[in-house]
Amino acid sequence: MEQPGTTTPLTGAVRELATQVVSALTSGGHSPMSAHTPVTVGDDELGLAAVRVLGADVLLPAVLHRTLPAPADLAVCEKAVLAYPPGPDASPASRWSHWAMVRTLADLGAPTAHTSFENPEPDAAWLEDLPWQGLAHQLALLAALAVPGADSAVAGIARRRTVDVARGFVRAVRRRGWLQAAATGRWLTLLDDVPDTLGLDAGLAFVALMGGDDPRVALHLQAARPVLPGAAAGRT
Amino acid sequence: MTPAATRLVHTVGVGALEWLHAHRDGFRLEPDPPPDTGFLERFKPVGELAVICKVLFREGVAGSRQADLARRLLDHAWREVLDGGRMLVRGQRTEPLSPIPFEVYVPFRELGYSQPELEDAIRLNHRLDSWAGLEVLPVRRLGLGAFERRFGLAPSLPQEEAFGRTWLARSPEPWTVDTRVGYDITHTIFHLTDWGENPGGLPAAVTEHLRLWLPVWLDDWLDLERWDLLGELLVVDACLPDPTLDAAAWEGFAAAQQADGAMPALGPMPDGDPDDVFDVVYHSTLVAAFASVLATSRALARLTAEASA
Incomplete structure (x- = not known):
């Protein structure tokens, strides 16, 4: 758990990403035919790390509103999944977090996730x-x-x-x-x-x-x- | 509960009673109190001692040494501290409408001690509208009703109505409980069950509320090292029809007890003037004795039930 008063670049990136997700959630459902505005800000190392912290919640606006996710968000999430599969020593929580992201990507029709992963439940x-x-x-x-x-x-x-x-x-x-x-x-x-x-x-x-x-x-x-x-x- | 766990629970009470007996001079009145405190201020510990000794005799799980210590403590309190009850009379004459002498007297009376002059004052008070109208916290009104019933008087307010005014009667949001509410909860349970004698006295909604949420409060006040309230919550657990006898809470509680049997009220044992230390820790140590006796009794009852099943 983060200590109050300490802000690392990752903490800041996670907060920013969460703020964007909240904004997308509160702005209500868009038309099913138009995609959400992207919530992710980049696919550099920090951006991917922030996505890994929030996990499948990055895509939550599209899931809850039953709308199309922004292609940029799908791409960043897929990149995070591919770049950081859980290692052999990963905690059960991080295995589940990874599983949830892969499932969500598949449910939203992300082609790579859908075809490339066998995704048995941890x-x-x-x-x-x-x-x-x-x-x-x-x-x-x-x-x-x-x-x-x-x-x-x-x-x-x-x-x-x-x-x-x-x-x-x-x-x-x-x-x-x-x-x-x-x-x-x-x-x-x-x-x-x-x-x-x-x-x-x-x-x-x-x-x-x-x-x-x-x-x-x-x-x-x-x-x-x-x-x-x-x-x-x-x-x- | 394993035999070792039961032994641990029992041992807490043995130590607590040894400390209380060794420090019995701490139960003392203030003959010339400063005007801002009043003569009745120091009666409360004596009444609490009598209540807990009564529980100890009632439950019958104390060893002969414990029972002997409890009897000697009571005799000391009645004869030396209360001067055979005359101090209660003096207190009543100092503050005629105060319920404190009555509350302190009832458990002594149930244990066979008697002070007829005080009883006259109690009966007179009970006739007064002023007595029934005394503005006290709802949980204390509930307690006064229980003491009136045990004394043989009609409760000034019917128990159901008195209970209905307490916090617990509403089964409120469990996440709002703070230390003050915690004590309101414990005392509501003490009065509804006659200090653990009658677990059947709890309304079903209260039993359910405590079944759900008492484990959280035990966990919380264990981590906060508030041993006094934790001890009272352990009493509450032992007052339930199906107590948890929470192992973690009991282990933490036992670990906080000092080698001489004293139970700190909060965090580590304080040091300083012996009378000051007594005033800080006597209550948590009494509570430790109380919780130990009730939980030991429940654990043994469960063992007996299992053996005969």
């Missing part, structure tokens, strides 16, 4: 046995998988352990970990049987009030928005 069994604190932490890292209608073994575990995810949300809010709070809250908006007493709707508003200045927090909150109660009709 192992998710390691999540099953984590205590609720660890589960919530890992799911927060994997929040790019929390997309309406996009199933995965990780989403299956989140569904089976809804109360534990909800506990993780409470823990994160209590500790003012707004990024984890927004990310676990994003998962919860996809899950049935979230305890009413959690107060998720107000909780997400609280996270927005307290931590919404961080564009990465805002990104998760925007991702959570379409399926908040009252807006769930379009959920697949």
Whole structure:
């Protein structure tokens, strides 16, 4: 986790990219026939690193709005996937992050991803046995998988352990970990049987009030928005 | 809970009671208090001691040494500190409408101690609209009702209505809990269950709320090293129909206890004037004894149930 007050070039690039994604998400759906304005700023090393940090969320506006992604974004994401496949020592979270990006590219019709990758789901069994604190932490890292209608073994575990995810949300809010709070809250908006007493709707508003200045927090909150109660009709 | 874990929980209580007995002179009144504090200020620890000793006798899981220490502590508190109850009468005469002498007296009375003159004052107070109208926090009103019931008086406010005014009655958003709300939660549970005697006294919605969210609060106050509130939350856990007896919380709590049995209230053990140190840590040490007795009792009950299943 980044320390407050320290800004590395990567941190700045990630913030900038997240800001662009949030802007695209909040600007609403474009015509299905016209592509989004690009959110990525370049395919140099820093640009690709920032894409890897946000993962499939870079393409989230096109996924949620069911529009065409900007060709430039597709190209940068494909380049990131090709340039940085997970190594043999990669953490499960980074394997899943890579998997999600490849799947999203394929779903959006990116030719290379669609034809060049066999993309079996990574192992998710390691999540099953984590205590609720660890589960919530890992799911927060994997929040790019929390997309309406996009199933995965990780989403299956989140569904089976809804109360534990909800506990993780409470823990994160209590500790003012707004990024984890927004990310676990994003998962919860996809899950049935979230305890009413959690107060998720107000909780997400609280996270927005307290931590919404961080564009990465805002990104998760925007991702959570379409399926908040009252807006769930379009959920697949 | 494994035998080793049960032993750990039990050991916390043994140490705590040894410390409380060794430092019993810390339970002291202030005969000539400064005007801004008042004579009744120092009664609260004595009442809390009586409540916890009563739990210890009730649960019957204390060894003979523990039971003996508890009895000697109570006798000391009644005879030496309260002067056979006469200090309670003096307190009542100093502040006639204060509920403090009543709250301190009830557990002593249940343990067989008696002060008839105070009881007359209690009965008179109970007739007053002023007593029922006393503006206290909702959780304290709930507690006063429980003490009235245990004393044999009609609660000034029916329990259901008193409970309905508490924070916990609304099953609120669990992420809003702070330290102050935490203590409101624990005391609501203490009063609803008569200090763990009656886990069935909890409304179903409360049981469910705590089943869902108590694990988060235990985890949080363990990490914050707020041992006093963590101890009370461990009591709450042991008051539930199906306690978690959370291993991590108990291990952290036990590790915070000092070799002589004292439990710091927050972070490391303070140092300084012995009376000042007592005032800071007596409550967390009492809570440690309380949590230990209840959790040991629940663990043994579970063991018995498993053995006979």
